[in-house]
Amino acid sequence: MQYVVYCDESRHDGGTEARFMAIGSLWVPRCRKAEITKTLRRLFHEENLHAEVKWSKVSASRLASYQRIVDFFFNEEALRFRVIVVDHAKYDPDGFHGGDRELGFYKFYYELLVKWLEPGNEYLILLDFKQNQSADRYRDLRAVLTRKLKGEAKILDLTVIDSGETPLAQLCDLLTGAVASAWCGSAKAGSAKAQLCDHIARHRGHSTLKIASASPAISKFNVFKIDLQ
Numbered sequence: 001m002q003y004v005v006y007c008d009e010s011r012h013d014g015g016t017e018a019r020f021m022a023i024g025s026l027w028v029p030r031c032r033k034a035e036i037t038k039t040l041r042r043l044f045h046e047e048n049l050h051a052e053v054k055w056s057k058v059s060a061s062r063l064a065s066y067q068r069i070v071d072f073f074f075n076e077e078a079l080r081f082r083v084i085v086v087d088h089a090k091y092d093p094d095g096f097h098g099g100d101r102e103l104g105f106y107k108f109y110y111e112l113l114v115k116w117l118e119p120g121n122e123y124l125i126l127l128d129f130k131q132n133q134s135a136d137r138y139r140d141l142r143a144v145l146t147r148k149l150k151g152e153a154k155i156l157d158l159t160v161i162d163s164g165e166t167p168l169a170q171l172c173d174l175l176t177g178a179v180a181s182a183w184c185g186s187a188k189a190g191s192a193k194a195q196l197c198d199h200i201a202r203h204r205g206h207s208t209l210k211i212a213s214a215s216p217a218i219s220k221f222n223v224f225k226i227d228l229q
Helices: 030-046 060-075 101-114 137-149 167-184 192-204
Strands: 002-010 020-029 080-087 122-128 154-161 221-225
Touching: 002 030, 002 101, 002 167, 020 030, 020 101, 020 167, 030 060, 030 167, 060 167, 060 192, 080 101, 080 167, 101 137, 122 167, 137 154, 167 192, 192 221
Parallel strands: 002 122, 080 221, 122 154
Antiparallel strands: 002 020, 020 080
């Protein structure tokens, strides 16, 4: 099987209302990508969502539309989502990465991806563009993953895309932003964003989105809270 993996991150820069960082990934079989993208574009059009769909644009007037997008994800069997949650308060780049916070960030990306890269499969990994201090971060991430896989699985490419042109990347942004918001407690109770978080949580069978998954095994919606102790 070949898979396309769309990646995004939320609250990775920290801040007073951003104790937790989230790095998310949306996994889709490559043979289904075109069909699912077409259906998702049609859904956006039906909901009059002509600008980029993303977490930051969730509002009361668009809540029902965004709930439909979430429903689409959970109803589409081929789609999977995995997100890693990192506690900024416990993250010490000086102690673990020689002060290189950017290096630490991509090590978290490695932890996000490596558990779901299965022997015999091939992967196209697409990251939302991020301005890095080092020009080699993407190449290095691909090289480290390739070494870990030892030829049992293959990284076809690991590159960046413009999420504004890609509905599946926008879906990844929406789900990743919701997880980050729930863990940070940044959405005001009763607000559209809080309601959308609750909507996702109900699909997962929980009362809140701030619940980690029991294991990193491949599942519909996997939330991994990394232990930095």
